Amino acid sequence: MTRLMAEIIFLVGVFGWGAIRIPHEVKNKRKNRIHVSAVDRRERVLLLISLTGLGIVPITYCLTARFGLLRFADYGFSPAQAWAGAAVFAAALALFLATHRQLGRNWSQTLELREGHTLVTHGVYRLVRHPMYSAFFLWALAQLLLLQNWIVGPAGFVGFGLLYAFRIGREEAMMHEAFGADYAAYAARTRRIIPYLY
Known part of the structure; x- marks a missing residue:
C-alpha cells in the first residue's frame, strides 16, 4: 500500500457512498412527501460543515496531490494503518447500505419525517437507534487512517462530529414527538450509535 x-x-469509497445514496435520494424525493421538517439555517450550516470535513477537504486533498495542497501536514505513511482504513471504509459502506435498505421510504438526509413515516426497529436498528450516524463515524475513522495528514485525516471527525453533536438532541426529540411511548421503549433498549455502549 502506498499513499497514492x-x-x-478513499475516493472509490466516496464514489461507493454516492452510488448508494443518490438513487435512494432521487427515489424518495419523487415518491415520498415530507410531513414534518425541522430544516432551518442551523441545520443547513451543520450539513455544510459535515460535507466540508468528510467530502470537500479530503477530496480536494486527494485530487490536488501533484500541486501539493496541504501536503505540508502529511506525516510518515504507514501501510498497515492504510489497510485498516480500507477495511473500516468497507464496513462503513456495508452499514450505510443496510441502513438505506432497512429505512426504505422513511429515509431522509436531514431532520424530516415523511408522510406515513414508521418507526424502524429491525435489522441494524435492533442494535442502535442511529446506524446511519455510526456509518458516518466509521467513514471519519477510515479517512483518519487512509489520509495520513494532520489536517485532512481528522477533518471528517471534526465536521461530522459537530453535525452529530448539534443535531442528535433535536432528532431524538422529533422521534419522541412522532412515536411517543413506542420510541421511548425503543430508546430504553438500544444505544444511539455504538451497540451496548453509547
Missing part, C-alpha cells in the same frame, strides 16, 4: 493507493481507495 490509499487516496484512490
